[in-house]
Amino acid sequence: MSDPHPARTSLEKEDKRTFLQKLAEFIHPGPDSRAQLIETLADAEDNEIIGADSRIMLEGVIRMADLTAGDVLVAAPRMDMVNIDSPYEDILHLVIETAHSRFPVFEGDRENIIGILLAKDLLKLQRAPELNIRALLRPAAFIPESKGLNDLLREFRGNRNHQAIVIDEFGRVAGLITIEDVLEQIVGDIEDEFDVAEDEGDIFALADRTYRVSGDTSVERVNEAFDVQLQPTAHHDAEEEPHRFETIGGLIAHEMGHVPRRGEFTTLGGLNFIVLHTKGGAVRWFKVSPAVEHDNTG
Incomplete structure (x- = not known):
């Protein structure tokens, strides 16, 4: 004999949640957007359900769904x-x-x-x-x-x-x-044999006579290390005082007009800056070298 309630039987097989589970989900519904899901992960970290590293990785997986090559x-x-x-x-x-x-x-x-x-x-x-x-x-x-x-x-x-x-x-x-x-x-950034731990410094000489500079390095320290005077470029409104940037990463992003991406480069104050690594929307490492001057070639 055929089942007189085939639809109900199928539904019962698909939904095996207990009454308490259904009630909990009704009272506390799950996230219905990626932003809410990321907030949920942050709450889970605050409640010590997951660790900080796990939260960062899970957020990375979620955000990567919107990224292209x-x-x-x-x-x-x-x-x-x-x-x-x-x-x-x-x-x-x-x-x-x-x-x-x-x-x-x-x-x-x-x-x-x-x-x-x-x-x-x-x-x-x-x-x-x-x-x-x-x-x-x-x-x-x-x-x-x-x-x-x-x-x-x-x-x-x-x-x-x-x-x-x-x-x-x-x-x-x-x-x-x-x-x-x-x-x-x-x-996050995958370090290779040439990467340096963040707590070991911020400016390093490389074998090719260039330098690896952390994006968090203060502008003042870069000025002292390279004997330059880096400062924001003056814009058309001369009466407005230029903003003072604390880090070299913030200054370079301002000069480029956008968040730098890996491989991009610019020249400022007699120095060439090449973006080596980015993380979380900020530059982690620059490759820095003196800009080649061609004015004295005759």
Whole structure:
């Protein structure tokens, strides 16, 4: 005999909550937006249900759903690339200087990317000089700027290709993105062997005679360290007194007119500032070097 109440039976099987659970949810309904969900996570941390690190990671996962490759890419002008026609010594110097593990390789024009070179593969040339760079190249992955980070992370995990070239709507190279760039949206900045703990200082000399400067470094300390006088650029309203910025990160963001992204650069007060890492909408590290002057070239 058929069940006289098939709909009710199906509903009973789907909803196994107890009466007390239903009552609790009626009195305290769950969040109905991402903003409320993030507030709920903050409350959970305040009530010591989850730790601060867990809350940060969960918030990162939630916020990442709205981000695309275009939001976190390294802009094309800042990409470290290998010219297929460069001598081996030049390529080796680039690998050592930048300390990257993967490099897009182009031929003729930087838009013509023909593959990816792994730094470790260069060792094969020392053992087998008859090989050439072209024989070492791996296929390059190309993705649109609109690619969601959730989907991109899934692809990175599936194909083990940890770098992708980002293409804009006109088919030109917009930049590149790595699996590290994606994961940093969840867990924060991933430190490598060249990163320095925050409590160990704020200005560090690098091997290439440039400096790594924390975005939290005071403007006064940067002025003293580099013997410069950095201050906000005067705007059209001369009667308005320029705002005084405490940190170099705040000053650079003001001068650029927006929150800097990784790979962007600017020149101020005779110094070049390149954004190395960002976190939470602020610059964590700059690469700083004296600006090259061309006025005395004749």
